[in-house]
Amino acid sequence: MSNLSESIYNLIPREEVKTEKPPRYMSKFREQVNQEKELNRAKSKTMGPPKVEVPSPEKYLLKHSKEPRLPERKLFAYADNGKEKKPQVPSKTDKPLMGIHTQKNFIKNNAMETIAAAPKKPQAICVDTKNGDKQLLESSGLVPKYVKKKDYGQTPEYLQQRRDEVRRAQQEYDDYVRERLREGAMKQVSEEEREAVLQGLKMNWEELHRQYQGLSVVTDTALKKQRKERLEREMKQLEKDMELVEKNKIIYVAKS
Numbered sequence: 001m002s003n004l005s006e007s008i009y010n011l012i013p014r015e016e017v018k019t020e021k022p023p024r025y026m027s028k029f030r031e032q033v034n035q036e037k038e039l040n041r042a043k044s045k046t047m048g049p050p051k052v053e054v055p056s057p058e059k060y061l062l063k064h065s066k067e068p069r070l071p072e073r074k075l076f077a078y079a080d081n082g083k084e085k086k087p088q089v090p091s092k093t094d095k096p097l098m099g100i101h102t103q104k105n106f107i108k109n110n111a112m113e114t115i116a117a118a119p120k121k122p123q124a125i126c127v128d129t130k131n132g133d134k135q136l137l138e139s140s141g142l143v144p145k146y147v148k149k150k151d152y153g154q155t156p157e158y159l160q161q162r163r164d165e166v167r168r169a170q171q172e173y174d175d176y177v178r179e180r181l182r183e184g185a186m187k188q189v190s191e192e193e194r195e196a197v198l199q200g201l202k203m204n205w206e207e208l209h210r211q212y213q214g215l216s217v218v219t220d221t222a223l224k225k226q227r228k229e230r231l232e233r234e235m236k237q238l239e240k241d242m243e244l245v246e247k248n249k250i251i252y253v254a255k256s
Contacts, residue, residue, distance in 0.1 A: 177252060189251040198245050205238045 027033075044050070124137035137143060146152060180186040189197075212231045219225045245251070 181252075186252045186254055189253060194245060194249075194251060198242060201238055201242045201245065205235060205242070208235050208238070 125134045126137045126140050126142060127134055128140070177186065181188070208231055212228070212235065215228055215231075216224060219228055
């Protein structure tokens with residue numbers, strides 16, 4: 001059923017209204033993109049060359065042709081090309097040289113060297129078992145070698161440098177705090193205020209601990225789990241704050 005009501009005016013033909021479409025959008029960089037596309041195009045980049053050369057039937061694959069081959073054999077030769085050779089081994093018919101004499105008196109020389117030689121000192125040993133097992137005293141650890149060093153008992157140089165750096169850093173910090181106090185930008189927390197802050201942190205921790213002890217043993221819901229994690233996180237933060245206040249006897253705060 002048509003939604004239009006019956007009317008004689010509907011019988012009058014109407015002019016067809018043609019809707020004109022807007023011109024198609026053309027980017028001004030179209031020509032530049034096409035040029036770059038043509039420049040960067042590589043032939044046979046994905047699908048390979050259009051035509052592959054077929055191997056010749058005369059060059060068929062031979063057996064063992066793709067196996068690795070040893071290099072060609074070379075004759076061995078010495079580095080000196082065989083110019084400097086050792087003398088040959090004397091044969092059994094060769095006779096040794098005879099008639100060579102020396103005026104050196106080996107007996108007298110040996111006796112003089114023995115008399116003039118310093119007596120050999122025995123090595124110090126120690127016996128460490130009931131069976132008489134011995135070991136050298138020098139390597140046994142019983143000889144006080146380290147206590148006889150020149151620098152024994154002295155502070156190492158790197159520790160002295162570390163102490164100097166810590167002392168210098170502390171001095172710079174003290175100068176900075178003293179300057180800020182003089183300008184009035186910082187103030188030192190008194191002992192009473194510090195003790196009051198510490199007691200307040202402890203009371204807050206005890207209150208959270210009381211709430212934590214009152215939690216149910218079984219955390220079967222997401223709400224119970226979130227509450228337990230929140231209490232643990234706040235108690236841990238309070239413990240860090242109490243440790244910080246107890247550790248630092250002197251506390252400075254900036255004036256607002």
